Amino acid sequence: MTGPVAAGRGEVEGLLRELAPQILTALVRRYGQFHLCEDACQEALLAAAQQWPSGGLPDNPRGWLITVAARRLMDQVRSEQSRRAREELVAAATPPSELLGPPPDAEPADRDDSLALLFGCCHPDLSSPSQIALTLRAVGGLSTAQIAAAFGVPEATMAQRISRAKQTISGTGFDFSLPSGAERTERLRAVLHVLYLVFNEGYTASAGDALTVPALSEEAIRLTRWLHRLLPDDGEVTGLLALMLLADARRPARTLPDGSLVPLADQDRQMWDQAKIAEGTALISAALPRGEVGAYQLQAAIAAVHDEAKTMADTDWTQILGLYDLLELTAPNPFTALNRAVAVAMVRGPEAGLEVIAALEADKRMARHHRLIAARAHLRELAGDTGTAAADYLDAARRAPSLPERRYLALQASRLAGRGYPESRPATEVPDRHSGHGEPRYRQCAGTARTAANTVAGYGGLVSELDNLRNGAEQFAAKEGGAGATGQVRRRRRPARSAEPGQGQGQYGGGQDQGQGQYGEEQQGY
Amino acid sequence: MKYLLLIYGNQEKWASIPAAEWPEAIARQDAFNRKYRATGELIGAYGLADEIQARLVRREDGQPVVTDGPYLETKEYIASFYLLDCESEERALRIAADMPFADVDPVEFWPIMHEAKPDL
Numbered sequence: 202m203t204g205p206v207a208a209g210r211g212e213v214e215g216l217l218r219e220l221a222p223q224i225l226t227a228l229v230r231r232y233g234q235f236h237l238c239e240d241a242c243q244e245a246l247l248a249a250a251q252q253w254p255s256g257g258l259p260d261n262p263r264g265w266l267i268t269v270a271a272r273r274l275m276d277q278v279r280s281e282q283s284r285r286a287r288e289e290l291v292a293a294a295t296p297p298s299e300l301l302g303p304p305p306d307a308e309p310a311d312r313d314d315s316l317a318l319l320f321g322c323c324h325p326d327l328s329s330p331s332q333i334a335l336t337l338r339a340v341g342g343l344s345t346a347q348i349a350a351a352f353g354v355p356e357a358t359m360a361q362r363i364s365r366a367k368q369t370i371s372g373t374g375f376d377f378s379l380p381s382g383a384e385r386t387e388r389l390r391a392v393l394h395v396l397y398l399v400f401n402e403g404y405t406a407s408a409g410d411a412l413t414v415p416a417l418s419e420e421a422i423r424l425t426r427w428l429h430r431l432l433p434d435d436g437e438v439t440g441l442l443a444l445m446l447l448a449d450a451r452r453p454a455r456t457l458p459d460g461s462l463v464p465l466a467d468q469d470r471q472m473w474d475q476a477k478i479a480e481g482t483a484l485i486s487a488a489l490p491r492g493e494v495g496a497y498q499l500q501a502a503i504a505a506v507h508d509e510a511k512t513m514a515d516t517d518w519t520q521i522l523g524l525y526d527l528l529e530l531t532a533p534n535p536f537t538a539l540n541r542a543v544a545v546a547m548v549r550g551p552e553a554g555l556e557v558i559a560a561l562e563a564d565k566r567m568a569r570h571h572r573l574i575a576a577r578a579h580l581r582e583l584a585g586d587t588g589t590a591a592a593d594y595l596d597a598a599r600r601a602p603s604l605p606e607r608r609y610l611a612l613q614a615s616r617l618a619g620r621g622y623p624e625s626r627p628a629t630e631v632p633d634r635h636s637g638h639g640e641p642r643y644r645q646c647a648g649t650a651r652t653a654a655n656t657v658a659g660y661g662g663l664v665s666e667l668d669n670l671r672n673g674a675e676q677f678a679a680k681e682g683g684a685g686a687t688g689q690v691r692r693r694r695r696p697a698r699s700a701e702p703g704q705g706q707g708q709y710g711g712g713q714d715q716g717q718g719q720y721g722e723e724q725q726g727y
Numbered sequence: 728m729k730y731l732l733l734i735y736g737n738q739e740k741w742a743s744i745p746a747a748e749w750p751e752a753i754a755r756q757d758a759f760n761r762k763y764r765a766t767g768e769l770i771g772a773y774g775l776a777d778e779i780q781a782r783l784v785r786r787e788d789g790q791p792v793v794t795d796g797p798y799l800e801t802k803e804y805i806a807s808f809y810l811l812d813c814e815s816e817e818r819a820l821r822i823a824a825d826m827p828f829a830d831v832d833p834v835e836f837w838p839i840m841h842e843a844k845p846d847l
Contacts, residue, residue, distance in 0.1 A: 328814060329814050353812075354812050358767050358768075358769075358770050359767065362766075365766060601840075690817055690820045690821060
């Protein structure tokens, strides 16, 4: 006699998250009505999460879930007001055998469907927060409560976002035809951006109770890994996965238990996750020589150079600078330029880096941005100009959008002002610029692919992250009908009467939140 | 990113509004709240009690010491506050400008640092 297969809670959880997009695609393909199918799918997943750990796995978990979800869908349709017509629709569309689930040896032929589901969740009509929420729920299989906890908003608020996103998608007619050609490139870029934002959101979050607050960076890695399996030949998908792994490898060393940030220079490199570094390095090494170099691959290559350095002083800044040169060519963006300025300083000295920063200050919005001021503080300190460096650190602290950054920057200001913090550290040493670093292989690989990079830049396949965010704000208002006010936000300085037309019209308005395209190790790296 | 919107006022100001206009004013504010709850951006809208119910609280010798507040010099005090969670400051500013009475009195706008992600 074969009893039910015993299953641990973690095992069940993993299996359910793996099956979630398959169940949903099977349902939507059969019944349409994305909105209702998604609810039904969630209920089936919930039922399984409650029953399987104690009752054991069914013989065919996927079939079980589809059957239960289809029943829930019918229950929902029945309880909805327009009963009869829809009931018949569902009944007619359902061969009785389907409700029993497919035989265990049936081919789960929904690889492409799952990909289409992901594309649908990242539909350009949706705002970034909606894309993220919907992707985590429909593709990631997380509950609304889990997503709300991860983003620190009430469940009702997150439920509204998801509900609205589903309505938007239903309104556009959810179909499983994958876009092709240029549109496919564009849509895939949106998908990668959503995964990137999910990763960024969880990048510094402290590990909470995994059941209530999922680790978003792990979820982003899981989904990107899955996407990489579906599209193994796409260089940017590989690049994003590598970037996530290489950045996540440093997570254990990045923050102290109290949440304070540890800059790259001070991190205990023994704590870096070598398995993730090895995997990320292998991925990016394989992807770069193929030729289609994009922004994620270049950022991954930069992260790999950092991760391979045994100490801060061992860092191969020449190679990093070369990669930043390529990155600026591929995806020009003021924050890339800022990171490059720091790399310039490490290769040619702080004064050279400060010159690059001075050029960036021509843009008033950039000149007031805390990241530029923090980077300038760092370089001024390296140049020995501690007085202005301290003032810059203080100014940057006042403009920083988050508490850990503000504390970190204020601490640097205090340290330079000689207020004696015991944990203060000396200025980062400028490494020997000619120390033997071995072969700059990422730079070389990327260099051979330079023509390809030009091509990428040429057809604009990679707009800067900044543009994404900027456009995102507009989209949110226009596409989801959220805002009444769609006019420009004019900014005036106090006193209110001295208007400064055109100043700071929110061009970088979205920039402070997240995802500026860099992890900013270079900017007095955290 | 979360943002706090603050509305200030005082009794004198509110008393100057004719009673007949209140229902419409309340309806407009309710409409604003519904609109942005529906987008998933308004986390909460909170009206505060009258100033005579406000208190100043201190601790002395481990015990709470409560006096009537707010400070007498305060000409205007917080009447209500709104908690937003938006994808960008740009967006949050637009919502603030969409407050029903933003054309009469400014809305105070504060980014909230707690829970904000370090900008890496």
